Amino acid sequence: MNIDFSNPRKLALNNALLITALFLVLGMLHTFLFPAASGWWLIAGGGLVLFVFTNFLFRYTLEKFIYEKIRLIYKTIRNRKISKDNDKTSSYKGKTIETVYQEVAEWGETKSKEVEELKRMAKYRREFLGNVSHELKTPIFNIQGYVLTLLDGGLEDPSINKEYLLRTEKSINRMIAIVEDLETISQLESSELQLNLKKTDILALTREVMEFLEIKARKRNNNIYFGGNYEKPVYILADKERLRQVLINLIDNSIKYGNQENGSTKISFFDMDENILVEVTDNGNGINEADLPRIFERFYRTDKGRSREQGGSGLGLAIVKHIIEAHDQTIHVRSTQGVGTTFAFTMKKA
Numbered sequence: 001m002n003i004d005f006s007n008p009r010k011l012a013l014n015n016a017l018l019i020t021a022l023f024l025v026l027g028m029l030h031t032f033l034f035p036a037a038s039g040w041w042l043i044a045g046g047g048l049v050l051f052v053f054t055n056f057l058f059r060y061t062l063e064k065f066i067y068e069k070i071r072l073i074y075k076t077i078r079n080r081k082i083s084k085d086n087d088k089t090s091s092y093k094g095k096t097i098e099t100v101y102q103e104v105a106e107w108g109e110t111k112s113k114e115v116e117e118l119k120r121m122a123k124y125r126r127e128f129l130g131n132v133s134h135e136l137k138t139p140i141f142n143i144q145g146y147v148l149t150l151l152d153g154g155l156e157d158p159s160i161n162k163e164y165l166l167r168t169e170k171s172i173n174r175m176i177a178i179v180e181d182l183e184t185i186s187q188l189e190s191s192e193l194q195l196n197l198k199k200t201d202i203l204a205l206t207r208e209v210m211e212f213l214e215i216k217a218r219k220r221n222n223n224i225y226f227g228g229n230y231e232k233p234v235y236i237l238a239d240k241e242r243l244r245q246v247l248i249n250l251i252d253n254s255i256k257y258g259n260q261e262n263g264s265t266k267i268s269f270f271d272m273d274e275n276i277l278v279e280v281t282d283n284g285n286g287i288n289e290a291d292l293p294r295i296f297e298r299f300y301r302t303d304k305g306r307s308r309e310q311g312g313s314g315l316g317l318a319i320v321k322h323i324i325e326a327h328d329q330t331i332h333v334r335s336t337q338g339v340g341t342t343f344a345f346t347m348k349k350a
């Protein structure tokens with residue numbers, strides 16, 4: 001016999017039937033062995049009473065002591081789910097224990113995923129804080145060193161006093177750059193960022209950025225040029241100031257980490273139906289294959305010492321990626337050792 005355990009009513013009914021059947025069999029046996037006129041009626045009546053009574057008793061105890069408890073557990077979970085999902089249609093009524101079990105299991109699964117996510121976030125926060133303090137420590141200690149030297153008599157020494165003040169200023173600028181990048185990244189990651197999408201001429205914007213970085217490029221023997229004869233405006237849909245940040249960082253990286261003797265930075269635009277593909281290519285040493293997939297991570301640097309010395313926060317490419325993705329576009333990097341690196345991203349045409 002297949003006993004249905006999923007519902008207390010069915011279970012009670014099953015049990016009552018079993019007991020009644022047992023009573024009937026015993027009763028029949030007894031009447032058979034010791035026949036009496038009223039025997040069969042007694043058995044039938046007793047069986048009926050026994051069935052009704054045991055059915056009621058089982059149902060009552062099961063519902064009262066077991067099912068009620070499960071319901072309490074279910075309700076607690078359900079209420080939490082409802083308050084979260086805003087799903088008020090569901091109720092416990094008429095549900096089998098299987099369904100309840102399934103829902104509780106699902107609930108457990110969701111909860112453990114949530115816990116995992118929270119743990120991941122906590123780890124991220126810990127690492128982020130560690131990275132931030134590490135980044136800020138270097139310029140702060142530098143400033144402390146310069147100031148102490150100046151206080152220790154350096155102020156009167158014309159061979160170092162101005163130099164140390166200039167170095168102090170450089171370290172302060174570095175701190176400002178780090179803090180600004182931190183502000184940008186936290187804005188981008190808390191999705192507070194509201195893009196101000198407008199029809200923008202990326203050609204004109206790139207020219208502005210090239211002019212802005214011209215002096216720095218010249219100092220480093222880097223030549224920034226276009227990869228084609230672009231004359232007509234190239235219109236895209238973008239947040240102009242955010243896109244400026246993207247271009248500045250990519251071109252600035254090419255100047256800082258590209259070829260230091262005879263550097264070049266080529267900027268090209270390609271028409272791709274709905275999008276414009278923008279490429280920034282340098283002729284530097286390139287990036288190791290092992291570093292390539294990690295290059296967009298926050299604080300990730302291929303050459304730690306050199307990058308810090310160049311004044312970078314290591315956040316630039318993470319910011320770039322966020323901005324491009326906020327535009328629903330993508331960015332890729334390819335690099336060949338000894339030949340150079342190309343960063344390529346798309347922007348929607350306007």
Ligand SMILES: Nc1ncnc2c1ncn2[C@@H]1O[C@H](COP(=O)(O)OP(=O)(O)O)[C@@H](O)[C@H]1O
Nearest residue numbers: 253254257301302303307312313314315316317
């Ligand atoms: N064009 C490039 N050529 C070689 N390495 C690069 C280039 N661009 C970026 N990198 C590497 O990627 C790292 C991350 O870049 P980025 O996030 O812009 O940080 P930052 O410029 O603040 O150092 C850099 O520190 C550098 O090691």
Ligand SMILES: [Mg+2]
Nearest residue numbers: 249253312316
């Ligand atoms: Mg950078």
